[in-house]
Amino acid sequence: MSNGHEKKTRLRDPERTxxxxxxxxxxxxxxxxxxxxxxxxxxxxxxxxxxxxxxxFDSKEALGYAVVDEIVTKIVRDGWLSPLLGSGQxxxxxxxxxxxxxxxxxxxRTGCPLLNLATEMSPVDEQFRKRLERxxxxxxxxxxxxxxxxxxxxxxxxxxxxxxxxSFLVAMVEGYASLAxxxxxxxVWEVGIRNIVGWLRSLRAPRQSPKGGRPMSKKHVVRRAx
Amino acid sequence: MSNGHEKKTRLRDPERTxxxxxxxxxxxxxxxxxxxxxxxxxxxxxxxxxxxxxxxFDSKEALGYAVVDEIVTKIVRDGWLSPLLGSGQxxxxxxxxxxxxxxxxxxxRTGCPLLNLATEMSPVDEQFRKRLERxxxxxxxxxxxxxxxxxxxxxxxxxxxxxxxxSFLVAMVEGYASLAxxxxxxxVWEVGIRNIVGWLRSLRAPRQSPKGGRPMSKKHVVRRAx
DNA sequence: CATTTGACATACCGACCAGTATGTACGTTA
DNA sequence: TAACGTACATACTGGTCGGTATGTCAAATG
Numbered sequence: 267m268s269n270g271h272e273k274k275t276r277l278r279d280p281e282r283t284x285x286x287x288x289x290x291x292x293x294x295x296x297x298x299x300x301x302x303x304x305x306x307x308x309x310x311x312x313x314x315x316x317x318x319x320x321x322x323f324d325s326k327e328a329l330g331y332a333v334v335d336e337i338v339t340k341i342v343r344d345g346w347l348s349p350l351l352g353s354g355q356x357x358x359x360x361x362x363x364x365x366x367x368x369x370x371x372x373x374x375r376t377g378c379p380l381l382n383l384a385t386e387m388s389p390v391d392e393q394f395r396k397r398l399e400r401x402x403x404x405x406x407x408x409x410x411x412x413x414x415x416x417x418x419x420x421x422x423x424x425x426x427x428x429x430x431x432x433s434f435l436v437a438m439v440e441g442y443a444s445l446a447x448x449x450x451x452x453x454v455w456e457v458g459i460r461n462i463v464g465w466l467r468s469l470r471a472p473r474q475s476p477k478g479g480r481p482m483s484k485k486h487v488v489r490r491a492x
Numbered sequence: 493m494s495n496g497h498e499k500k501t502r503l504r505d506p507e508r509t510x511x512x513x514x515x516x517x518x519x520x521x522x523x524x525x526x527x528x529x530x531x532x533x534x535x536x537x538x539x540x541x542x543x544x545x546x547x548x549f550d551s552k553e554a555l556g557y558a559v560v561d562e563i564v565t566k567i568v569r570d571g572w573l574s575p576l577l578g579s580g581q582x583x584x585x586x587x588x589x590x591x592x593x594x595x596x597x598x599x600x601r602t603g604c605p606l607l608n609l610a611t612e613m614s615p616v617d618e619q620f621r622k623r624l625e626r627x628x629x630x631x632x633x634x635x636x637x638x639x640x641x642x643x644x645x646x647x648x649x650x651x652x653x654x655x656x657x658x659s660f661l662v663a664m665v666e667g668y669a670s671l672a673x674x675x676x677x678x679x680v681w682e683v684g685i686r687n688i689v690g691w692l693r694s695l696r697a698p699r700q701s702p703k704g705g706r707p708m709s710k711k712h713v714v715r716r717a718x
Numbered sequence: 719c720a721t722t723t724g725a726c727a728t729a730c731c732g733a734c735c736a737g738t739a740t741g742t743a744c745g746t747t748a
Numbered sequence: 749t750a751a752c753g754t755a756c757a758t759a760c761t762g763g764t765c766g767g768t769a770t771g772t773c774a775a776a777t778g
């Protein structure tokens with residue numbers, strides 16, 4: 267009579283309730299920051315009661331940690347880590363990813379959730395900090411791995427340090443996102459994208475001219491070592 | 493009998509009281525963010541009473557605005573705008589400024605006050621946003637003006653857009669500051685500095701070799717226009 | 719000297735907030 | 749069907765918050 271997943275999922279669907287709470291919590295935290303996020307706001311947005319929320323999460327902190335672990339992590343995975351694994355020339359992949367970052371006014375307005383949380387919580391709550399750091403490191407490592415692949419394939423300059431170039435990229439993306447958020451202006455972001463893309467192009471290995479090209483030695487490329 | 497500025501400044505020195513409130517408010521806001529900053533914390537830090545505070549400032553917001561206008565503005569002026577006006581080669585000046593940015597653990601930990609406030613308040617309070625934007629724009633314009641000077645003197649590549657290069661620099665500085673703050677690690681910041689300095693060096697005009705140097709055309713330099 | 723005004727001090731208020739105590743109803747299991 | 753644990757719902761608490769009403773006292777002003 268009752269197959270596993272009926273639409274009787276109206277009442278008593280704990281997994282669904284939990285996910286809805288997480289989503290609403292993410293939105294509220296993204297809007298107001300974690301410390302300023304209101305439990306009641308989340309409850310009103312979901313039509314869930316306080317008892318239900320505290321049944322699923324031990325505390326506001328636990329809810330916040332779950333938002334980082336499950337929602338923010340997924341956003342970075344979908345937006346960066348997964349695309350990084352695609353086939354094609356590494357630099358082209360990176361340019362494609364950067365260009366595909368949302369320019370919707372509301373996303374410009376509220377900014378990068380990872381950066382927002384890190385800015386607010388890293389100095390204050392070590393558990394938050396560690397979780398966010400793991401995401402940042404995974405992001406950088408993913409980019410670095412792709413650059414290394416490009417180096418071994420000969421499409422990326424071999425005189426650069428993949429890890430440092432990766433963090434350079436992350437810093438630029440977050441820096442421009444901050445400027446655009448403050449200006450509340452998508453154009454600021456678009457200018458940033460153009461400059462980031464220009465920098466990414468400079469990472470390409472110089473064309474192997476048949477007669478033996480010169481090394482083009484002096485340009486800025488985040489070199490290896492000190 | 494009473495020269496203007498005696499040391500009787502113990503009781504009833506409204507200007508001093510005001511400045512002390514502003515300083516304490518800045519510290520508290522820097523630590524906790526504006527919305528989470530506690531009025532009582534500021535009062536305890538200054539041994540000033542609530543009545544005194546609300547005599548000098550109409551509201552918490554007014555206090556916050558004053559902090560931005562008087563303290564944060566001064567920090568950027570002292571750290572960037574004034575040094576930008578010095579004599580010497582523009583790129584050397586910029587490198588000197590960037591290198592002189594604090595690496596004290598506590599400053600890494602709490603991050604850039606301008607960026608913190610912008611991240612927290614820009615989407616939420618237009619008055620805050622505008623004040624912070626003015627500071628960002630003054631910062632960028634100061635750098636751009638210096639780059640233009642360098643171009644006219646021939647020490648800075650003339651094929652770059654000064655405004656875009658300036659915002660590129662600001663974005664990188666703030667981006668790395670964010671990464672270092674999340675990592676709570678001054679080394680992250682120092683690596684960032686090295687890379688920023690490397691990029692700054694790439695903005696120098698190529699040496700005018702006596703026989704007519706080649707233009708070194710392909711490196712990334714935030715070019716003019718689109 | 720009398721009065722007023724600026725610079726505080728104290729006590730208090732209502733709103734809001736995270737968290738909890740307690741109750742209830744569904745659904746599975748024995 | 750009886751019992752029990754999960755999944756909620758409601759009402760409440762203690763504490764903190766920004767803000768205010770009111771009072772005091774010193775110094776300038778007439």
